[in-house]
Amino acid sequence: MQKILNVALAKRSYPITIGENLLSGFQHFKLQAGQRVLIATNETIAPLYLQTLIDMLEKHGVKTDSVVVPDGEKYKTIETWNSILTTLLANNHTRSSILIALGGGVIGDVAGFAASAYQRGIKFIQVPTTLLSQVDSSVGGKTAINHPLGKNMIGAFYQPQSVVIDLSCLKTLPQRELSAGLAEVIKYGIILDTKFFDWLEEHINDLLNLDVNALSYCIYHCCELKAQVVAADETEQNMRAILNLGHTYGHAIEAELGYGNWLHGEAVSVGMLMAAQTAKLLGKLDQTDIERIKNLLIRAKLPVNRPKKMSIESYLPHMLRDKKVLSGQLRLVVPTKIGHVEVMDGIDKSIVLESIANV
Amino acid sequence: MQKILNVALAKRSYPITIGENLLSGFQHFKLQAGQRVLIATNETIAPLYLQTLIDMLEKHGVKTDSVVVPDGEKYKTIETWNSILTTLLANNHTRSSILIALGGGVIGDVAGFAASAYQRGIKFIQVPTTLLSQVDSSVGGKTAINHPLGKNMIGAFYQPQSVVIDLSCLKTLPQRELSAGLAEVIKYGIILDTKFFDWLEEHINDLLNLDVNALSYCIYHCCELKAQVVAADETEQNMRAILNLGHTYGHAIEAELGYGNWLHGEAVSVGMLMAAQTAKLLGKLDQTDIERIKNLLIRAKLPVNRPKKMSIESYLPHMLRDKKVLSGQLRLVVPTKIGHVEVMDGIDKSIVLESIANV
Numbered sequence A, B: 001m002q003k004i005l006n007v008a009l010a011k012r013s014y015p016i017t018i019g020e021n022l023l024s025g026f027q028h029f030k031l032q033a034g035q036r037v038l039i040a041t042n043e044t045i046a047p048l049y050l051q052t053l054i055d056m057l058e059k060h061g062v063k064t065d066s067v068v069v070p071d072g073e074k075y076k077t078i079e080t081w082n083s084i085l086t087t088l089l090a091n092n093h094t095r096s097s098i099l100i101a102l103g104g105g106v107i108g109d110v111a112g113f114a115a116s117a118y119q120r121g122i123k124f125i126q127v128p129t130t131l132l133s134q135v136d137s138s139v140g141g142k143t144a145i146n147h148p149l150g151k152n153m154i155g156a157f158y159q160p161q162s163v164v165i166d167l168s169c170l171k172t173l174p175q176r177e178l179s180a181g182l183a184e185v186i187k188y189g190i191i192l193d194t195k196f197f198d199w200l201e202e203h204i205n206d207l208l209n210l211d212v213n214a215l216s217y218c219i220y221h222c223c224e225l226k227a228q229v230v231a232a233d234e235t236e237q238n239m240r241a242i243l244n245l246g247h248t249y250g251h252a253i254e255a256e257l258g259y260g261n262w263l264h265g266e267a268v269s270v271g272m273l274m275a276a277q278t279a280k281l282l283g284k285l286d287q288t289d290i291e292r293i294k295n296l297l298i299r300a301k302l303p304v305n306r307p308k309k310m311s312i313e314s315y316l317p318h319m320l321r322d323k324k325v326l327s328g329q330l331r332l333v334v335p336t337k338i339g340h341v342e343v344m345d346g347i348d349k350s351i352v353l354e355s356i357a358n359v
Helices: A046-059 A078-090 A105-117 A131-136 A167-172 A175-192 A194-208 A212-232 A239-244 A247-257 A264-281 A287-299 A315-320 A349-357 B046-059 B078-090 B105-117 B131-136 B167-172 B175-192 B194-208 B212-231 B239-244 B247-257 B264-281 B287-299 B315-320 B349-357
Strands: A002-008 A013-019 A036-042 A063-069 A098-103 A123-128 A142-147 A150-157 A162-166 A331-337 A340-345 B002-008 B013-019 B036-042 B063-069 B098-103 B123-128 B142-147 B150-157 B162-166 B331-337 B340-345
Touching (some): A002 A212, A013 A212, A036 A046, A036 A105, A046 A063, A046 A098, A046 A167, A063 A078, A078 A105, A078 A142, A078 B078, A078 B142, A078 B150, A098 A105, A105 A123, A105 A142, A105 B105, A123 A131, A131 A175, A131 A212, A150 B078, A150 B105, A167 A212, A175 A212, A175 A239, A175 A264, A175 A287, A175 A331, A194 A287, A212 A239, A239 A247, A239 A331, A239 A340, A247 A264, A247 A315, A247 A331, A264 A287, A264 A331, A264 A349, A287 A331, A315 A349, B002 B212, B036 B105, B046 B167, B063 B078, B105 B123, B105 B131, B105 B142, B105 B150, B123 B131, B131 B212, B162 B167, B175 B239, B175 B264, B175 B287, B175 B331, B175 B340, B194 B212, B194 B287, B239 B247, B239 B331, B239 B340, B247 B264, B247 B331, B264 B287, B264 B331, B264 B349, B315 B349
Parallel strands (some): A013 A162, A036 A063, A036 A098, A098 A123, B036 B098, B098 B123, B123 B162
Antiparallel strands (some): A002 A013, A142 A150, A331 A340, B142 B150, B331 B340
């Protein structure tokens, strides 16, 4: 069983194919015999899936090279990006070559930015292997690398020609990372879709147990919701901001404790509860909705309390350095009920501090 | 006296303003009081024009930082690009900041690519200070850096919000670089415009003497011609190739002798004569047209004989490594009369070698 979602954007559209054992199938990659590809992957994913993908592509007449980079957010650097570009050049890849990103969000981001820059742009294909990257990075065309002075500060808006989501890859994903992906899934329910939130309350255990039908529906629906938001606002001027629910608080946790100690999804989980507290303090959200959100996060095995070793005051400097801050004004996305959010400017710092303290 | 050319491209259009003392005027920059800019320039241009530009911008309420990088093609690197990005971050520039490139083609290319990548794209303004960059880099949106394995291999197609061509900057340009710029000017006559070639034969001395009216007309017209070509083919799939007249042969000279020993325009001058020889050997160009081209290049103080220390055979490997080579087939732009070129595929190597030998 395969689901296909067509993402329609200004200049072109591309398909997201969702199903089992897709690494062993050819047509959803939208490649042709005689083409050349470079597969970029990491040291964790390479031993699990790289050979399967190479064998399948070579069998269909696609000439395949690969580059394996270290795994983890701390390697989302100019050096890793440059190593992909160097591999492309060293193997004489031309403008008609295609770059395949096989891995999680880091690989997708770095390889996507390499594809955007190589000879001013070659085609690329996303093969996201974590739940987080499947629901988050497949849609939107955001690619980036980190700079010592800021996360995701260097990059491009660049769309793939195809996204291949192989559900079978989730079997090797650590439980903690599966839960981190569910934080972004739950986010879509809170910001946009009450019924989807209801569905998640009913099926959260199916997702944790990797039930294929539940996963397939869930990922398809999240990509669909994100595609609607992105189509309305491709370069993040406005509406796209709602996707950042929990991210401004969450970024502070990640930055203060060091990326990787708390997974992105874990920080978003706690960040969403802080944003919910902000909404409550502003008289915009009921306690019953907060309880529903918190319970679903708990059932998804996500943290719901702030890290105790981090002081309440230490959040603010990070939050004020956020890319979405406009001239020193704090801008936050807050839920006003399950399935709806508002973007609020100029929130008082005392409210922010109290929101943090309450979680 | 100012001339304004509006360049209309798919998503947006921008003005090229051509005139004297434009660094002392504000409105053609399309900036507003309260905005922040970073000026990227090089060690040669900074002492000549940086303070003038800063003073004018600050006077109009624009907050200005600057970054000065080393001068020359060999600094068109990832490191220089990163140093511009680091300056943007270190000074807390946001998505609404504007990057100004003040200098020749190298600065325009590196800063343009930095603007395209900073926070996935900020606005930028080109202030080209050499004749070559004024006629060549102002239009087309090509930005790039070099990689040890290839020139211009990493970059983006990214359009400026405004181009400011201050003719007064040409007063400090070395004569040799002025002539190198004229090579690209003469190229436009050969590929697209017989009448413009006639005009150049009449006014080449005026241009060498920096006559403002002649320069203004000439630069405006070259930008106009290039804009027509680029508008028809923004991402270089097809027609844009005609702009590469003389560049495939010329690249070989630059690459073999080391970038900077022969200026780009000097290599293009000799390269155009080699392409003319190719056309003649294929029975497509008269000797009288070759003589006219050669005489104009001589009067522009450009080289018209190949570098003697470079063997005829040494051109081929470089020519086959060109970005425009498709699967090992040599593709050359050749003039068929003054004002017209053809793109030819699969030219026999013996013809290429004889073309080189004849120049």
